[in-house]
Amino acid sequence: MKSHRADNDVMQGFHTRFSDHAVVRAVWCRSERLALSKRSQIEPDANCDFIFCFSEEGDIVSSIFAGFDTVAQPFEATPGNFTYVGIQLQPQAAASMIGADMKDCVNRRLALSELLRSRQSRIWDALERCSRSALAGPEQLSLAHLQPLFGQVRENPLLDALHKALKSRPFLDTIAEVADDQGFSIRTLERRSLQSTGLTPRELIRIYRFVRARKLYRPGISFAELALAGGFADQAHMSREFRRIVGRPPSRYFQRRCRPDSRQRLFDLIQ
Template sequence: MYAERASRLPGAVLWSRVVAGPAPDGGATPESASRAVLPDGCMDLLWTEGRLLVAGPDTRAHVPAGVSGGWAGVRFRPGTAPGYLGVPANELRDRRVELTDLWPAAEVRRIAARIDAAADPVDALEEVALLRAAEAPAPDPLLRDVVSALDAGRPVAETADRLGLGARQLHRRSLAAFGYGPKTLARILRLQRALALARDGVPFAETALRAGFADQAHLARDVRELTGATLGELVGHR
């Protein structure tokens, strides 16, 4: 079972999930089947029964393994997590790491114990994120402008010009903030636009054009390359 809601941290999303273990006969239940986590430009702070982890930005679908039990997460707005966590996003690209690899182990143990004892781990994890954000410098507003421009379908070169950045500077800042360059970020944001449209019932051909693809074949190739599935499979297994 999965649920999410908006966080008090601007742009962030709180989520929780309970995943059942294997069936008694060794088979898999619907709840225990792994669901692929699709690229979205975000990073997450995760808690699961005494452990704290960070999910870096993905460039491809991530299929969790051994995820039974209760999970809670804070999904940060693209470009904000590196400032809160103290590590460039590209160092965590396509990775899941223990928070003890990034923060002092004693501090992480105290945080984990507090979340373990909380009535609602999601609320407790949100408090951790809010405190960390309060201590960190405010996110660079230029990064939000980068996301807004690329998500609107503007070309990378035009985006750099509008923001007064050279191509190399935009690429360097994007690596640190988002985990990959602006072209990859634009491609991932376009994928998410297409998924939202298709899940709202927009025909795939129209979805392709409205999301910024050349045609439906282009949409199909990109979805397959980024997720390992077809758009029909993703819409059918939301």
């Protein structure tokens, strides 16, 4: 069904970051009232989320785990009044919390009822309580509801160093530098990255480059400048990566993104 814009559509929400928390990176909440269905896409951002969808009455409509993405994922919002709450995890936390092979979660949205299985009750209850606290607004948001889950998350200083280095310097040689700094081979580093995120360091670099270019873009900047600032080899390299990740070149991507009525502004809130 083709989507149309309606004058009475309402979208609002908040995004609270926890930069120093060992497990939770952010909690976001997005409420929307739509008269008609709308199609969009969720872009890769090197994060994974537990996402609850609540009805206007506060009932849970759906609950999923969104794994790490390497390409944009389609999303269709249905008519009605819904609120989405996402609990965004630190890179090393997801694998140890859900006990699943993260490679099986890449580019997928998995129902929590199927993913958690025998540990469903305890983890589900904690996630639901935290999500419901977010429904009341950012002032009522409490991570204390998740405290029972924190003990099972295994710290991994190597992966912390990897993600921080790749995010701040999205260049290929960073992989070798981080491996050398931590006293590991590149092979070991890649294995640890796959275990934690389902992605190789090179795949993470590609995502971080895309996210970096998206954040650095300003009207009037040349794409050659943007490519250099984003860590791409050149403008052609950036164009190829944008086509691979979001299905369009930078010129079309930013033209559409910067439209006043662009629905992508809604998803800027959670990425």
